Amino acid sequence: MITIACRVCNTQMHVPDDQAGQMEKCPACDRLNDIPAPVEDHRKVERAFFDTSLQLQVRQADLLEKIRYELRWLSLWSKLVIGIIAISYLTGFLLWLFAK
Numbered sequence: 001m002i003t004i005a006c007r008v009c010n011t012q013m014h015v016p017d018d019q020a021g022q023m024e025k026c027p028a029c030d031r032l033n034d035i036p037a038p039v040e041d042h043r044k045v046e047r048a049f050f051d052t053s054l055q056l057q058v059r060q061a062d063l064l065e066k067i068r069y070e071l072r073w074l075s076l077w078s079k080l081v082i083g084i085i086a087i088s089y090l091t092g093f094l095l096w097l098f099a100k
């Protein structure tokens with residue numbers, strides 16, 4: 001059952017769900033009113049939209065987390081590489097110093 005209010009006189013009308021998308025004549029003022037989809041459907045659509053956006057947000061968060069993780073590894077590796085280069089330079093320098 002869909003409950004609609006007349007746009008002119010605000011009279012409440014109850015129409016079966018299968019009449020959604022059709023027109024209903026107001027019993028009080030004879031004005032034709034659009035029958036919208038049942039409220040439940042709106043909720044379902046909203047719910048689906050909300051779920052989709054939530055999923056997108058989750059996916060985005062996942063991606064950010066992955067990027068953050070990769071960056072952490074990258075910075076760890078770069079630190080390691082820089083450390084190795086620094087140590088080899090230092091050993092080279094020490095060897096050069098003591099070889100004299």
Ligand SMILES: [Zn+2]
Pocket residue numbers: 006007008009010011026027028029030031
């Ligand atoms: Zn009316």
